[in-house]
Structures are given as structure tokens and as C-alpha cells.
Amino acid sequence: MPEHTVKAFSEELDALANEIARMGGLAEQAVIDSIAAVVRRDTRLANEIIERDAQIDREQREVERRAIKLMALRHPFAADLRQVLTAWRISGDLERIGDLAKNIAKRTLVLNQSDPIQITKGIERMGKIAAFQLKTVLDSYARGDVQAALSVWMHDEDIDAHYNSLFRELLTYMMEDPRTISPCAHLLFVAKNIERIGDHCTNIAEMVHYLVTGEEMSAERPRAKDDPTPVDPSSAAGV
Amino acid sequence: MATEANIPKAQRGSLLRRAERAVRTLWARPVPGTATPASPREPTLQDYEPLMRALPDPAMLLDPTGRIAVINDEARKRWAAEPWVRFSAVLRHPPILDAVQAAMRDHGVRTIEFVSGPDPGEHFRCTVAPLGFGAPLGVAVLFRDQTAQIAAERMRVDFVANASHELRTPLTALSMLIETIAGPARDNEADRARFLRMMLAQADRMRRLIDDLLALSRIELDEHIPPSGLADLCAAAREAADSASPMAAQRDVRVEVRAGAHEVMIVGDRFQIAQVAQNLIDNAVKFSPSGGLVTVEIGAAANREEAMEAAGRRWRNAGRISLHTPPPGALGKRFAYLRVVDAGHGIAIRHLPRLGERFFRVEREKGSERGGTGLGLAIVKHIVSRHRGGLLVESELDVGSAFAVYFECAD
Ligand SMILES: Nc1ncnc2c1ncn2[C@@H]1O[C@H](COP(=O)(O)OP(=O)(O)OP(=O)(O)O)[C@@H](O)[C@H]1O
Ligand SMILES: [Mg+2]
Numbered sequence: 001m002p003e004h005t006v007k008a009f010s011e012e013l014d015a016l017a018n019e020i021a022r023m024g025g026l027a028e029q030a031v032i033d034s035i036a037a038v039v040r041r042d043t044r045l046a047n048e049i050i051e052r053d054a055q056i057d058r059e060q061r062e063v064e065r066r067a068i069k070l071m072a073l074r075h076p077f078a079a080d081l082r083q084v085l086t087a088w089r090i091s092g093d094l095e096r097i098g099d100l101a102k103n104i105a106k107r108t109l110v111l112n113q114s115d116p117i118q119i120t121k122g123i124e125r126m127g128k129i130a131a132f133q134l135k136t137v138l139d140s141y142a143r144g145d146v147q148a149a150l151s152v153w154m155h156d157e158d159i160d161a162h163y164n165s166l167f168r169e170l171l172t173y174m175m176e177d178p179r180t181i182s183p184c185a186h187l188l189f190v191a192k193n194i195e196r197i198g199d200h201c202t203n204i205a206e207m208v209h210y211l212v213t214g215e216e217m218s219a220e221r222p223r224a225k226d227d228p229t230p231v232d233p234s235s236a237a238g239v
Numbered sequence: 240m241a242t243e244a245n246i247p248k249a250q251r252g253s254l255l256r257r258a259e260r261a262v263r264t265l266w267a268r269p270v271p272g273t274a275t276p277a278s279p280r281e282p283t284l285q286d287y288e289p290l291m292r293a294l295p296d297p298a299m300l301l302d303p304t305g306r307i308a309v310i311n312d313e314a315r316k317r318w319a320a321e322p323w324v325r326f327s328a329v330l331r332h333p334p335i336l337d338a339v340q341a342a343m344r345d346h347g348v349r350t351i352e353f354v355s356g357p358d359p360g361e362h363f364r365c366t367v368a369p370l371g372f373g374a375p376l377g378v379a380v381l382f383r384d385q386t387a388q389i390a391a392e393r394m395r396v397d398f399v400a401n402a403s404h405e406l407r408t409p410l411t412a413l414s415m416l417i418e419t420i421a422g423p424a425r426d427n428e429a430d431r432a433r434f435l436r437m438m439l440a441q442a443d444r445m446r447r448l449i450d451d452l453l454a455l456s457r458i459e460l461d462e463h464i465p466p467s468g469l470a471d472l473c474a475a476a477r478e479a480a481d482s483a484s485p486m487a488a489q490r491d492v493r494v495e496v497r498a499g500a501h502e503v504m505i506v507g508d509r510f511q512i513a514q515v516a517q518n519l520i521d522n523a524v525k526f527s528p529s530g531g532l533v534t535v536e537i538g539a540a541a542n543r544e545e546a547m548e549a550a551g552r553r554w555r556n557a558g559r560i561s562l563h564t565p566p567p568g569a570l571g572k573r574f575a576y577l578r579v580v581d582a583g584h585g586i587a588i589r590h591l592p593r594l595g596e597r598f599f600r601v602e603r604e605k606g607s608e609r610g611g612t613g614l615g616l617a618i619v620k621h622i623v624s625r626h627r628g629g630l631l632v633e634s635e636l637d638v639g640s641a642f643a644v645y646f647e648c649a650d
Binding site: 011014017018021022024025026028029032128131132135138142143 | 304305325327328329330331332333336356357
């Protein structure tokens with residue numbers, strides 16, 4: 001009988017990991033698509049992303065439900081406890097990533113109503129880095145690969161650097177032609193969202209580290225401190 | 240053979256008993272076709288392992304809990320996955336996870352397409368099929384990588400777009416010249432003569448482009464039919480140098496063919512080999528500075544590797560690339576090469592991989608001023624590939640370039 005319990009428990013942990021993988025897949029797709037939508041000015045794709053976000057939210061509640069049930073009924077400890085805790089935390093980050101992608105999609109809809117701005121190359125580059133970070137960190141979670149997680153954690157500054165240079169570029173653009181201020185501001189927040197997606201990737205990387213080694217990451221992550229953007233009220237409210 | 244005589248006495252008895260048992264089991268064996276089957280063993284996923292191994296594409300079998308039970312080498316290589324790993328740890332693309340779950344539930348077969356990873360990504364077509372009768376054993380997940388196919392499709396579309404674009408340029412020039420002759424230049428004899436000469440040049444350019452396109456499609460048509468006949472590399476080089484001499488004289492470039500007195504015979508289509516020599520020598524002349532020297536060297540080597548060394552690895556500081564490499568081929572075959580060297584301004588390393596791509600020119604504007612269409616090397620590459628030969632380039636900026644082809648010798 002006890003053997004049965006053990007087996008069922010590991011199956012439940014598996015189900016939790018499967019759920020995270022599925023959420024990760026959804027979030028990854030949302031990020032890749034949202035970048036494509038801005039760059040290609042694809043209204044249909046943007047609408048699709050917005051619709052699909054509800055699914056990520058549902059999955060997150062499902063992960064939460066499973067995690068709570070596991071904690072309440074099984075009292076997991078040590079590695080098992082870490083597995084439940086990290087799944088829970090990661091699902092939160094993935095849900096936020098989904099929101100940020102959705103926010104990019106919404107801004108795409110607005111941007112598509114004004115003339116194109118020849119500055120999306122920088123957005124595309126940033127987006128590619130963020131998508132790659134997300135892919136790497138999700139792979140590192142799936143494989144329990146601390147090394148890969150560390151590389152994600154270290155490379156976040158790349159996105160930050162891109163963000164800062166894009167910010168300056170957009171500012172010059174706005175000053176040269178005041179009519180572009182509104183679309184440029186939207187692009188700025190798109191860039192900001194991508195940067196925050198990168199931040200969530202590093203959070204997940206920290207979780208992977210904790211999951212595998214049992215220790216929190218201690219070192220201070222090197223990052224560009226002078227963040228020039230104002231807080232975006234709409235994305236903070238999870239538009 | 241062991242006979243009764245050379246077997247130790249002590250063992251004779253046991254040997255007899257064994258023989259007896261063997262005979263008895265033989266008799267007991269059922270006659271084929273009339274037998275009642277022994278109680279059938281439950282099939283397992285592992286039974287499918289030989290089948291999986293035989294599949295040329297990535298394939299996996301998943302057990303009902305969603306873990307990998309059997310995985311073939313193709314899939315292993317691609318995703319670095321192992322048996323017992325959860326499938327969702329390998330692929331998390333939602334449509335495929337959904338298809339797997341649904342197949343476990345309703346035993347239906349599904350085919351989906353998905354792109355994995357950031358742009359351009361890998362395109363897969365994936366079939367998910369349940370296994371087992373009654374009690375579900377698991378599901379089979381079979382992949383077909385369509386990345387190359389989709390890229391080829393994209394290239395074909397690009398090709399049509401490029402070809403039309405290249406044709407439109409001289410056509411636009413032509414109509415503008417015609418308008419000028421019909422209008423402003425109608426009454427000026429000298430202008431008219433000049434514009435007519437320009438029109439002739441544009442018409443020439445279009446004809447060359449169409450000739451090249453036709454040549455290319457002919458070569459592509461029989462690219463998979465091995466050439467028969469014999470071709471002499473030395474003769475091809477001399478003829479090509481001769482027909483390049485007007486252009487060379489005009490540009491004050493000297494072309495020198497360095498070949499022994501003997502023929503160097505390869506198995507090949509004489510006209511196509513002549514075309515290879517022609518295109519390479521034309522390029523060398525075209526991209527040489529005034530007063531420059533172009534040398535064409537023909538040589539032979541004991542095998543493929545030595546030919547590659549001799550034909551394309553001479554300059555220490557040059558960038559180099561193999562634009563086409565032949566299959567390993569038979570052992571002990573001699574190879575011959577033709578190497579065309581110029582003292583032009585060379586090609587930057589980052590451009591080398593694109594040589595041989597249709598319509599590729601390093602500097603578009605300069606190329607069109609020199610009348611190039613960017614098909615010459617594409618033709619060379621196709622001919623070389625049909626002949627199972629190789630094409631190598633070495634180039635150093637401000638020093639020069641060397642283009643070389645090598646082929647198996649005729650016996
Ligand atoms: N010997 C060379 N030196 C420098 N650049 C070269 C040389 N040969 C080829 N190239 C570069 O490669 C490009 C492609 O060559 P290719 O022979 O295919 O086209 P082309 O000579 O421009 O036109 P075409 O041969 O169709 O009339 C050229 O435009 C040139 O930029
Ligand atoms: Mg040429």
C-alpha cells in the first residue's frame with residue numbers, strides 16, 4: 001500500500017511538470033508571435049495572441065490548484081517540496097510573460113493605425129534575444145540543467161543594453177518629428193515589456209538553480225542600473 | 240566433429256540424454272498451419288523498437304503516462320532525449336502536447352504542423368497515432384522535418400521575383416531610350432546613333448540573361464544524369480582563354496594558360512566543361528585591374544584530397560571555402576584540377592558562402608556596370624555537381640582570387 005502512495009505522488013509531480021511545460025510552450029509561442037506581430041504589423045496575429053492569453057491564465061490557476069492540493073495532502077519535503085514550490089513560482093512568471101506578450105499585441109493594434117516607423121529592427125533584435133532566453137530557461141527547467149539556467153541569468157544584461165540604446169534612438173526620433181511621439185511611446189513600452197520578459201526569464205533561472213541545487217542564487221546579477229523609462233500604468237494593471 | 244570415440248567416457252551418457260531430448264522436442268513440434276497458438280504474450284512498446292530504428296525520420300513511442308518508452312536515433316540526435324524522459328520536457332509546443340493527450344484519450348490519429356523555436360525555426364509535420372488493441376499501449380509520435388522543403392519553396396519564389404527584376408531593369412532602360420529617340424532626340428543624327436548603340440547594349444544584356452537562365456534550367460534538368468564522354472581540361476582552358484581574349488585586350492589584361500603538352504582527360508560533357516572554364520576565366524578577366532595577369536593552371540593529383548590541396552589551399556592568409564564537395568568516390572582514383580587566378584581586388588570572407596547563389600553579386604551596382612547577371616557561378620556549380628566534381632575558392636582582399644574546379648580523371 002505505501003508503494004502505491006509513493007507511485008501516485010510521483011505521478012502527481014509529473015502532472016505538475018507537464019502543466020508547466022505546456023504553460024511554457026504557450027508563453028513561448030505568445031512571445032515569438034507578439035514580436036512577429038509588431039514587426040510585420042499583423043493585426044490578425046495580434047488578436048489571436050490576445051485571445052489565447054486566457055488559456056495561460058487558466059493553466060496557471062490549474063498549477064496553483066495542484067500545488068496547493070499536493071502541499072495540503074502530501075506534506076512534501078526536501079526535493080519534492082522544492083519541485084512543488086518552484087512549479088508554483090514559475091507558473092506565476094509564465095503568466096506574467098503571457099500578460100506582457102498580450103500587452104505587446106494590444107499596442108500592435110494601436111500602432112497599426114498610424115504610419116509605420118522604421119525602427120522595428122531594434123525591437124526585432126531584442127525580441128529574438130528574449131525569445132531565446134525563454135527557450136533556454138524552459139529547456140534548463142525541463143532538463144534540470146543548472147549551467148544553462150546560469151547562462152540565462154548572466155545574459156539578461158544583453159537585453160538591458162539593447163533596451164537602453166533603443167530608448168535613445170526612439171527619443172531622437174520623437175524630437176525630430178513630433179507627430180511620431182504617440183507611436184514611438186507605444187514602441188517604447190513594447191521594448192520595456194520585452195525587457196521585463198527578460199527579467200522573468202532570470203527569475204525562472206533562479207528557480208531552476210534552487211530546484212536543482214537546493215540553494216538560492218546569492219551573487220548580485222550584473223545589470224544596467226540607469227533604467228530610463230517611466231512606469232507604464234496600463235501594463236502594470238495587466239491590461 | 241565429435242565422434243563417440245574421442246569423447247571421454249564420463250560424458251557419453253549425458254550426451255545421449257541430450258540427443259534424446261532434442262529428438263523428442265523435434266517430434267513434439269506442431270506441424271505448421273495446424274497448430275493451436277501458444278498463449279499469446281502481451282505486446283509491449285519495446286516490441287516496436289526494430290521498426291522505430293528502421294524509420295528514416297525522428298520517431299518516439301510514449302507510454303500512457305507520457306514518458307518516452309522508445310526513441311530512434313534520429314530523434315535522439317535532434318533533441319538529445321532519452322527513454323524515460325517526460326515527452327513534455329522535450330517538446331512543449333501546445334498543439335503537439337494536445338494531440339498526444341487526445342490520442343491517449345480517444346485513440347484517434349492526428350497530424351499537425353508546428354514551428355519550433357524563434358524565427359526562422361524548425362518546421363515539423365507530426366503524426367500522433369495510438370498503439371495497441373483494447374488496452375492502450377501508448378502512442379507513436381512520428382516527425383517529418385520540413386524546414387529544408389519550406390526554405391526551398393521560399394527560394395523558388397525568390398528566384399521568380401529576382402529573375403523578373405533582373406529582366407525589368409534593361410527593359411525599363413530600353414523603353415526610356417525609345418521614348419527619347421521618338422521625342423527629344425528625333426532630329427539629332429548623332430544622338431540617335433548613340434542611343435541606338437545603348438539600346439543594342441541593353442538588348443544584348445537581356446539576351447545574355449535569358450541565355451543564362453535557359454542554360455541553367457537545361458543543366459538542372461539533367462543534373463542527375465551522370466555525364467558520358469570525355470573532356471580535355473587543357474583544351475577547354477585554351478579555348479576559353481581564346482574567346483576571352485577580345486575582352487581581355489580591351490581591359491588590358493593578359494591571360495596565360497599553364498598546361499603541359501599532354502591532354503588531361505576527365506569523364507564529362509565537353510561543352511559543359513568548356514562552359515565552366517569560360518565562366519571562371521571571364522570572371523577573372525572582368526574583375527582584374529587594368530594591366531593585370533590571369534593565370535589558368537591545369538594539374539593532376541593522386542587522389543581527391545591531394546587535388547583539393549593543390550587546387551584550393553595555396554595562399555596562407557586567404558579566406559577560402561568549398562562551394563561544392565564531391566562524394567568520397569572510389570579509392571585510388573586520380574583527380575585533375577583547373578585553377579584560375581587573378582590579381583583583382585578579391586572577395587571579403589563574409590561574401591564567400593554566397594558565391595554560386597543565383598543573381599548574387601558582391602557589389603550590385605558595379606556588377607551591372609560590368610554587365611554581370613550573377614548567373615555565371617551558379618551555372619558552374621550545377622555543372623560541377625552533375626560531374627561529381629568540386630568547386631573551391633580562395634580570395635584575399637586587394638591580393639586576388641583563385642577559383643578552382645576538380646574532377647575524377649578518365650582511366
Ligand atoms: N574573380 C573574381 N574576383 C572578384 N569577384 C568575383 C570573381 N568572380 C566572381 N566574383 C563575384 O561573384 C559574383 C558572381 O559571379 P558570377 O560569375 O556568378 O556573376 P557575374 O560575373 O556578375 O555575372 P555573369 O557571369 O552571369 O555574367 C560577381 O558579381 C562578383 O561579385
Ligand atoms: Mg561571371
